[in-house]
Amino acid sequence: MNVNLHKLRKSLRSRKYVLIVMRHAKAEALGEGGDRTRKITDKGRKQAKAVAKGLDALELVPDRIATSSADRTVETLNRMLKYFGDGPKVDVRLSLYQGGIQSILDEIHTTKPKRRTLMILGHEPTVSVSCEWLATSESDPTQLDLLHLGLSPASVAIFACDRPFGEWTMHGADLVAVLTPRDFEV
Numbered sequence: 001m002n003v004n005l006h007k008l009r010k011s012l013r014s015r016k017y018v019l020i021v022m023r024h025a026k027a028e029a030l031g032e033g034g035d036r037t038r039k040i041t042d043k044g045r046k047q048a049k050a051v052a053k054g055l056d057a058l059e060l061v062p063d064r065i066a067t068s069s070a071d072r073t074v075e076t077l078n079r080m081l082k083y084f085g086d087g088p089k090v091d092v093r094l095s096l097y098q099g100g101i102q103s104i105l106d107e108i109h110t111t112k113p114k115r116r117t118l119m120i121l122g123h124e125p126t127v128s129v130s131c132e133w134l135a136t137s138e139s140d141p142t143q144l145d146l147l148h149l150g151l152s153p154a155s156v157a158i159f160a161c162d163r164p165f166g167e168w169t170m171h172g173a174d175l176v177a178v179l180t181p182r183d184f185e186v
Helices: 005-013 043-055 073-085 103-111 126-134 143-147
Strands: 018-023 062-069 088-095 115-121 154-162 174-179
Touching: 005 043, 005 126, 005 154, 005 174, 043 062, 043 073, 062 073, 073 088, 073 115, 088 103, 103 126, 115 126, 126 143, 126 154, 143 174
Parallel strands: 018 115, 062 088, 062 115
Antiparallel strands: 018 154, 154 174
């Protein structure tokens, strides 16, 4: 997508609150254990590592992470925590597996103002549809178009707003980037 990560990092420094919405990394096909027990693949482990290192380089290590309780999202997160360290407060939520858009909005609205960078790790189509609802109409049309296509595995949508998360409204946050794991590879 030819995203200039240096410019992105610089533009985010002036914003008070940043939300990172991520789809889990590449997962194995549905097996006998059912959807909830699917694991990430070798490719998924590499994707999670690339995104974690990239977010760290962007100075976007979350101070709070809310993740679905499905095995593939927890495994994606655990792979990323190797690069994030012990800093993020982590909440594992069944609601992010089965709750739809409202569960994502609930996580945003219940995040305390002291938390400046929030990551929500979930599933398609919930993550991309939620992002479409959050984005202002003034957001970059190219980035909005990427959301309409849906987030591919381990992709992230990054939002910024100067109001605390509890005050965010529908179409009230600036969508500043949609990034895939490849965007972080240097």
